[in-house]
Amino acid sequence: MAYRDLRAFIDRLEAAGELVRITAPVSAHLEITEIVDRVCKGPAEHNKALLFERVKGYEIPVLINMFGSPRRMAWALGVEDLNELTERLSALIRPELPRTLGQALDRAGEMWGALRAVGLKPRIVHNAPVQEVILTDERATLSHLPILHCWPEDGGRYITLPTVISRDPETGIRNVGMYRLQVHDERTLGMHWQIHKGGAEHERKAREMGRDRIPVAVSLGGDPAVIWAGSAPLPPDVDEFLLAGWLRGKPVELVQCVTQPLEVPAHAEIVIEGYVDPEERRPEGPFGDHTGYYTPVDDYPVMHITAITHRRKPIYPATVVGRPPMEDYWMGKATERLFLPLMKLFLNEIVDINMPAEGVFHNLVLVSIRKRFPGHARKVINGLWGMGLMMLAKCIIIFDEHVNVQDVSEAMFHALNNVDWARDVIIQEGPVDALDHASYQFAFGGKIGIDATAKWPEEGYHRRWPKLIEMVEPIRKLVRERWEEYGIR
Ligand SMILES: Cc1cc2nc3c(=O)[nH]c(=O)nc-3n(C[C@H](O)[C@H](O)[C@H](O)COP(=O)(O)O)c2cc1C
Numbered sequence: 001m002a003y004r005d006l007r008a009f010i011d012r013l014e015a016a017g018e019l020v021r022i023t024a025p026v027s028a029h030l031e032i033t034e035i036v037d038r039v040c041k042g043p044a045e046h047n048k049a050l051l052f053e054r055v056k057g058y059e060i061p062v063l064i065n066m067f068g069s070p071r072r073m074a075w076a077l078g079v080e081d082l083n084e085l086t087e088r089l090s091a092l093i094r095p096e097l098p099r100t101l102g103q104a105l106d107r108a109g110e111m112w113g114a115l116r117a118v119g120l121k122p123r124i125v126h127n128a129p130v131q132e133v134i135l136t137d138e139r140a141t142l143s144h145l146p147i148l149h150c151w152p153e154d155g156g157r158y159i160t161l162p163t164v165i166s167r168d169p170e171t172g173i174r175n176v177g178m179y180r181l182q183v184h185d186e187r188t189l190g191m192h193w194q195i196h197k198g199g200a201e202h203e204r205k206a207r208e209m210g211r212d213r214i215p216v217a218v219s220l221g222g223d224p225a226v227i228w229a230g231s232a233p234l235p236p237d238v239d240e241f242l243l244a245g246w247l248r249g250k251p252v253e254l255v256q257c258v259t260q261p262l263e264v265p266a267h268a269e270i271v272i273e274g275y276v277d278p279e280e281r282r283p284e285g286p287f288g289d290h291t292g293y294y295t296p297v298d299d300y301p302v303m304h305i306t307a308i309t310h311r312r313k314p315i316y317p318a319t320v321v322g323r324p325p326m327e328d329y330w331m332g333k334a335t336e337r338l339f340l341p342l343m344k345l346f347l348n349e350i351v352d353i354n355m356p357a358e359g360v361f362h363n364l365v366l367v368s369i370r371k372r373f374p375g376h377a378r379k380v381i382n383g384l385w386g387m388g389l390m391m392l393a394k395c396i397i398i399f400d401e402h403v404n405v406q407d408v409s410e411a412m413f414h415a416l417n418n419v420d421w422a423r424d425v426i427i428q429e430g431p432v433d434a435l436d437h438a439s440y441q442f443a444f445g446g447k448i449g450i451d452a453t454a455k456w457p458e459e460g461y462h463r464r465w466p467k468l469i470e471m472v473e474p475i476r477k478l479v480r481e482r483w484e485e486y487g488i489r
């Protein structure tokens with residue numbers, strides 16, 4: 001299921017009663033945040049996508065919270081339920097999961113190859129709605145965009161739901177990332193690509209190669225699968241538009257930028273073109289972040305705007321992050337579901353993974369495994385720490401396969417019962433998320449792996465591991481059948 005653009009998705013949401021048009025005038029300064037925060041954390045029936053049609057001081061409407069529920073997130077990626085993503089990707093990797101790392105590497109290669117081969121590479125078009133209006137030189141300013149000031153102590157206004165496009169200066173391979181941008185002035189943006197991310201790697205390479213500019217483009221809007229794909233942690237040499245094409249079942253249509261050697265989604269609402277000078281840095285922040293804390297000021301690269309193109313009547317998409325759960329939690333859930341088969345490709349003992357909202361992704365990863373040998377939990381902990389952005393996971397807890405890790409209460413019950421805190425933990429230092437404020441140094445700190453599986457004699461446990469209490473089925477059935485008779489109401 002492919003949406004042509006953001007409007008097609010809005011139509012679908014509206015037809016299903018999943019979108020509210022707000023015609024009351026509202027301010028882009030804090031007011032929208034408070035509304036969205038209530039909608040994200042309030043009763044499910046209030047949790048709708050919001051289209052603010054009258055944002056004070058602007059003509060352009062703001063769309064927010066389109067991904068903010070499991071149902072809308074699933075619809076955005078062309079499925080009815082997020083678990084279907086796991087099935088779809090498993091089907092692409094089938095038949096059997098490989099046993100050895102060598103095979104696994106081949107299979108991962110094959111998988112990306114398969115994406116390329118199914119003809120879902122982006123397609124270049126020459127006529128693009130996003131270029132109906134072209135503003136260059138001094139006309140290319142941000143002044144007409146309803147960019148939000150999200151939280152009271154934010155350092156300014158931020159573009160919060162962008163699709164940032166750049167190319168590896170060496171290989172030319174495209175990267176698409178979702179990195180917030182702070183408005184420094186009407187023609188300059190702070191580029192918050194963190195050091196572990198694709199864009200930052202392009203910047204490092206450009207600096208080493210002595211380049212004075214990296215072209216960048218920021219697209220806003222388009223098919224929601226295209227927007228979401230920017231947040232997907234793909235390997236560095238895989239173009240996120242390929243993944244978006246596969247999700248849509250149709251290639252993403254791209255158009256050549258007007259002032260930069262890059263292509264952007266033709267059906268986007270707005271595109272900001274420009275460049276980053278790899279030697280330039282400016283203070284960025286503070287920003288009320290998805291950790292629920294303000295990320296303090298730090299030096300980040302700067303994007304200089306060379307052109308802005310947009311549709312005749314564009315819609316500005318945004319999100320507000322903050323203390324979870326908010327919209328980005330569901331975007332991360334989609335990633336978790338989609339990447340589960342990929343993680344199983346390398347660690348085929350994994351049964352399920354849950355990154356609960358309280359852990360804001362990198363703080364807590366619950367994993368159930370089919371335990372087959374002594375030390376198996378530790379193998380999985382170390383394996384995950386070696387896999388892409390999982391390197392940033394601060395706490396990984398491993399469970400036996402019968403534990404439903406999607407139920408955090410059930411998982412905690414088993415973990416707290418099963419762990420000897422002197423013996424069943426690995427404490428290590430390594431890379432941590434750039435947003436982690438607990439680590440004593442930036443991006444480097446401690447992490448813990450916890451083995452909450454039942455312990456074996458081969459692991460040095462020589463007592464008898466107890467059995468879980470469970471009632472026998474005949475008695476359950478008996479009580480079920482006689483329940484009315486007992487008169488307990
Ligand atoms: C709403 C939202 C905002 C995000 N903001 C940032 C950000 O400002 N900087 C950053 O490095 N990552 C941010 N991320 C996470 C990245 O998008 C994510 O790590 C993605 O995998 C990066 O793409 P890359 O692997 O191609 O670099 C954000 C994610 C979401 C969902």
Ligand SMILES: [Mn+2]
Nearest residue numbers: 175176198234
């Ligand atoms: Mn990437």
